[in-house]
Amino acid sequence: MNKPHIIKFPKIGNSIQGYISVAENDDLPFEVKRIYWTYFTPENVERGGHAHHDLAQILIAVSGKIIVTTQMPGEDEQRFILENADEGIYLPPYCWHIMKYSHNAVQMCIANMAYREDDYIRDYTIFQSIK
Ligand code: TYD
Numbered sequence: 633m634n635k636p637h638i639i640k641f642p643k644i645g646n647s648i649q650g651y652i653s654v655a656e657n658d659d660l661p662f663e664v665k666r667i668y669w670t671y672f673t674p675e676n677v678e679r680g681g682h683a684h685h686d687l688a689q690i691l692i693a694v695s696g697k698i699i700v701t702t703q704m705p706g707e708d709e710q711r712f713i714l715e716n717a718d719e720g721i722y723l724p725p726y727c728w729h730i731m732k733y734s735h736n737a738v739q740m741c742i743a744n745m746a747y748r749e750d751d752y753i754r755d756y757t758i759f760q761s762i763k
Contacts, residue, residue, distance in 0.1 A: 634724045634725075635724065636700075636702040636710060636722060637721070637722050638712065638721055638722075639660075639661075639690060639722050641653040641654060641659075641719065641720065642654055643718040653717055653718040655742060660690070660742070662688050662744035663744065664743070665744055665746060666743040666747065667740065667741065667743070668740075668741050668743070668747075669738060669739060669740045669741065670733075670738070671738045671739070674735070675732070675733065677732075678731070679730070679733070680730045681728075681756075682728070682752050682754045683725075683726050683727055683729070683753045683759050683762075684725055684726070684727075684751050684752060685726070685751050685753065687725060687743060687751050688722070688723065688724050688725055689722075689723050689741050689742060689743040689744070690720040690721065690722050690742045690743075691720055691721050691731070691739055691740070692714065692719070692739065692740045692742070693716070693717065693738070693739060694717050694738050694739075695736055695737060696734040696736040696737030696738060697713065697714065697715040698713075698715075698731055698733050698734070698737050698739055699711065699712075699731070699732045700712045700713075700714060700721050700723075700729060700730070700731050701729065701731075702721075702723065702727050703727070703729075704726065704727055704728075705726055705759065705760075705763065706762075706763070714739075720742070726753075726762060728753075
């Protein structure tokens with residue numbers, strides 16, 4: 633489904649031993665090419681505020697809480713809350729996204745391509761003109 637949606641990962645373990653969650657290429661909507669992570673984001677800061685031509689990614693709150701607001705071209709905004717380490721949000725290409733973080737949030741991002749600044753759409757007016 634090429635719309636933002638929550639992906640559930642396997643959760644192995646128990647409350648006594650702790651847990652492992654795992655993401656393998658065969659279970660993901662794309663082949664993984666890059667992983668990056670975001671941390672120590674002050675609570676008053678909004679990150680994101682862009683879309684991408686080709687980048688698809690999955691954001692996971694491995695710690696803390698992340699509020700993700702998404703919008704596909706011509707559609708209404710949607711709001712997702714990430715606060716479980718065994719789930720993530722899939723963001724397809726052309727998905728405008730904005731993130732707010734709890735102070736302890738660590739966001740892991742699994743991506744389908746290397747970083748390329750020319751893949752970004754950072755101007756909301758240009759995003760709105762996309763059909
Ligand atoms: P950006 O993607 O705008 O961050 P966020 O979506 O979290 O707000 O990236 C912020 C800056 O970091 C920008 O100058 C590009 C740079 N950057 C890299 O150099 N490599 C990367 O893999 C990423 C994700 C960002």
